[in-house]
Amino acid sequence: MRKICWLAGALCLLLQASFAQSVRYPLIPYPQQLEERSGSFVITPATGLVVPGDFSTETAQLQALFTQAFGKSLPVAKKGAIVMQQNPALAGEEDYTLDVTPTQLLITARTGTGFFRAIQTLRQLMPAAIENARAPKAKKISIPAMLVKDHPAYAWRGMHLDVSRHFFSIDYLKKYIDLLALYKMNKLHLHLTDDQGWRIEIKKYPLLTSQGAWRELNNQDSACMKMAATNPDMAIDPKHLVQKDGKTMYGGFYTQEQMKDIIRYAADRQVEIIPEIDMPGHMMAAIRAYPFLACSGEIGWGKNFSTPICPCNESTFTFAEDVFSEIAALFPSKYIHLGADEVEKTSWAASPLCADVMKANNLKTVEELQSYFVKRMEKFFHSKGKTLIGWDEILEGGISPTAVLMYWRAWVPDAPIKAARHGNTVIMTPGNPLYFDAVPDRNSIYNVYHFQPIPKGLTPSEATHIIGAQANLWTEYIPSEQRADYMVMPRMTALAEVLWTNRSNYDSYLQRLNEQYKRLDLLGVHYRLPDLDGFTEDNVFVEPVALKVQKPLTDMTIRYTTDGTLPGAQSKVMPANYKISAPQTIKLAAFSPAGNRGDIYTLRYRQETYRKPTVVKDARPGLKLDYFNGTFKSAAKLKATADSSIRVSNTVIPDGMGKEGAPFGASIYGYINVPATGIYSFYLTVDDGGILYIDDQEVVNNDGWHAPLQKSGQIALEKGWHPIRVAFVEGGGGYTLKLEYSVNGSKLQPVPDSWLGAGL
Incomplete structure (x- = not known):
């Protein structure tokens, strides 16, 4: 017993020393x-x-x-x-x-x-x-x-900003650059063109901005405006709206002189700006202005993506070379990003002109035709002293040894390995966890901090081709500068430490991060506040209980409402022990000293009795899994008959089940044997959608297609066996499925295998 007490005391002293050091040296990224x-x-x-x-x-x-x-x-x-x-x-x-x-x-x-x-x-x-x-x-x-x-561990420590889907002011770009510089990030990848808008002046083609920089409000804007009813950050920024010909148009662009000013500003702060002009796909804004760019003048959408420019017409290459000549002269970076992702090739396959080009160049597939386009553009880039970067689709159809590959498709895990073994330089940007347009939850910072830039399976020599990583911010549903701040910060600080220090000390990082929030407040950064604890979204009580909200920062103020309105700066302050004795709905949010409001939590309380256990005989360890091939938009709508069934140890999808990257559904079911009577909190993290049922009651609904997101709920259970089922759907492209629990406020932990069983 004395030895145990001594060890506990030593651990306590060690933690105190670590905390004191983190407060005394609150540096992010931490030095080598x-x-x-x-x-x-x-x-x-x-x-x-x-x-x-x-x-x-x-x-x-x-x-x-x-x-x-x-x-x-x-x-x-x-x-x-x-x-x-x-x-x-x-x-x-x-x-x-x-x-x-x-x-x-x-x-x-x-x-x-x-x-x-x-x-x-x-x-x-x-x-x-x-x-x-x-x-x-x-x-x-x-x-x-x-x-x-x-010194840094990686040469490429980047952030990306999509200014095409929603546009951002010069002042905001400079603020973004300032944040990168503060945390020792050194690359800013600007996504300047896409279907929704062309954002950089090209003097030889003025219609690209006079027409291509403006659009009517689209379905993504409508979705943002709907969400703005409960979140003002989702409102369309009015400074990017104009009236043209009796229509409300959204847009904007940077002149070349304005961009030169931004480039100088970034250079003074040791941030290199890499421009992306996305070709041959994602070019609808350009095709609308110059219809000759498409194979047959078509404008619109194919089976999956927008109509691309035509790689079989020399006028396309004239246009592209003219555009990139101005881009190369404008941006000092040695890199230009060509994009070359998500190309809808059906118009190429149907084009007689493309058939002639493919025959003349001995090209067997439309993928090889895309490679033909990419390699021609790379040769032109080289003539301007520039290096081509492309998304990992440039592997398809063949890649040149000098192209730089930016890996994003997490469902194609061998792409960066193939590229590195081929000798290509690789920048890691996998969608999970480095697509920062995914709505953050309590797991987001942890996932970014524990990201490993070097893929498994590379030798030390091959790994030298991985020069770093970046996080991407796609802005279809990011209509304001405040929303951009929220999505990026503080996740970016976790990535900054991964790429500069390349060592994991997560607890120390969190302590140092807490010291950074005051600085971010004073810099006017609308960051996401740390998560509150002490509750789930759906809560139950058997007897009157006290809600004790655990706040991670002492200077936070928790405000709440019970009438369905959103908590604001004038709402009541949540007491330390808020008594719950009747069913009700509480909305609460944290506020920083600067008035920054955190996430709004909706807590629903219902009264229940403890659910009686089920008699289970001859339960074997593990659960049953029914697997369904196909696309399912909802976990509540899986088809009746499974395509295959197996046993699993827990709520997991075994490796190799189904076709890699393909959509599917799964129902994982059996019994959970809880060791004591109590109120159990369950946390279901999924990508794309899932629902947890216990005793045939819905406990956590995390349905619908979305990026990795955690939701939670409670249920009152008597000791013993209870039926459990997780319905899960994956839309294709890589998935997340994780079930955790806590009881009586304990730390979140995975449901143990020993608790789970199923019949023969």
């Missing part, structure tokens, strides 16, 4: 090496600054921090307590050191990029109040003593 030292270095407005001669931009950026903090820059001298010093011995472009003692703060780097990364580390160690230009000026600032030796 950080040696903790006692004491602090104190900066005052009189502290002298020694600067190197060749880094005026970075010197100005450091001085800007001090000006924000003190109201004026530090005096520059030949001798001083803060020293910026170039160190040619450092190996990498982004390497830097911070050597902080109570008497000196020494910053070293080889390049301006390294100095900039060091300045962002120093910025995060300064009080969050420096981000507020209107805050009272400080008299002194303490920087904890330490030795940092730092």
Whole structure:
């Protein structure tokens, strides 16, 4: 017993030390090496600054921090307590050191990029109040003593922004860039064109923006407007609406001069902008303006995607080369993203002109025809000194050894492996978990933080072709800047640490993240607040109970309503123990000190008696699984007869069942043997849809096609066996299915195999 107590005490002390270090050094991403030292270095407005001669931009950026903090820059001298010093011995472009003692703060780097990364580390160690230009000026600032030796694990640490589906202002692009820079991300992939809008001026083809940048409100806008009734972030941004010819039109574009300003802004912050002009598919905005681009002038949708441009007409290549000539001259990046994803090839297959081109070039399939287009464009890119990036569909029909592959289709897991083994450079962007347009839930940050950029199965030599990763923000259902903030932050910080540090210390990360929220508030970032705990969405009680909402940040305020209205800044504050003695519905939300409202939770309470157990004889371990081939939009509408049936150990779909990437349905059923009478909370995480039934009652409804999302519910059960069933549907493209439970507020954990059984 003494040994157990000693171990528990030691663990407690270790956790306390870890928490103290996370608060003292609240850095994201965490440095590769950080040696903790006692004491602090104190900066005052009189502290002298020694600067190197060749880094005026970075010197100005450091001085800007001090000006924000003190109201004026530090005096520059030949001798001083803060020293910026170039160190040619450092190996990498982004390497830097911070050597902080109570008497000196020494910053070293080889390049301006390294100095900039060091300045962002120093910025995060300064009080969050420096981000507020209107805050009272400080008299002194303490920087904890330490030795940092730092460099990135991956060269490509990216974020993507789709400005085609919904448009974003220049100011927002700069805010987005600022966030990337703060967390040491270095690539911004701008998706500038798509079916819904062409967003960059091309001087040789003015109709691309005068017509192609504008559209009438579409079905995605309608869906956003419907959701705006309960979430103001989903409202269409009125500054992108105009009246043309008696119609309300949505859109906008960047002139080349405006884009040059954005590129300069990003370059000063060590962020490289990579343009994407998506061809040959996703080109309806261009085809509407210039119908000759399609094989037979058609405009619209094929079986799956929009009509593409025609790779069998030389006028198409003239257009493409003209466009990319202007793009290549405008963007300094060595990369141009061609897209080349989701191409509807039926018009090609039906075109006599394409049949002639395929015959002349010995092309057997339309996939090879797409490869023909991609390779011709890559050759043109090379003539401009540029490297082609394409989505992983460029593998189909053959890929050149010099193309860069961006992997996104999680249901094609061998794509990055094939590309790396072929010698191609690969950037990882798998939809799960790096499509940030998927609505976040309590698992999202965890999933991003535990993402492994290197696919399993590669040798160390092959793995060198994986240069990093990025998260993508597709904006069909992101109509406002506030919604974009919410979808990106704080998930981006988790990815930043994965790609810079490449080590997992999730608990430490969460503690450091909690210290970042004040800074984000002052930067005006409409981030997603951390999840509240202590309840499920559907709750039951047998006797009167107390609702005890667990909030992760002490300065959160929880407000609630019981009349069906949405909680706002003036709603009642939730007491520490809210008594539940009658069925009711409560809506609650957390508010940050800056007034940022978190997710709205709808808690439904109903009164039940404990459900009696079922007598089960000769139950074998595990559950039964009925498998249904086909496409099912709802888990409640699986067909009557299964295509196959097997036994499984838990609520899982075995590897290799069904065709990889194909849609299917499943019913997993049997009995659950709960070890004690109590109120059990169940959490069902699915992609695409699922429903949990216990004792033939719906406990969790997470139905409908959607990205990975967790929903929860409760049921009162007596000790013993109870029928259980999970109905599940997958729409194709990779799935998630996870069932967890808690009882009496315990930590979430998987339902044990030993609890599950089924008949013979």
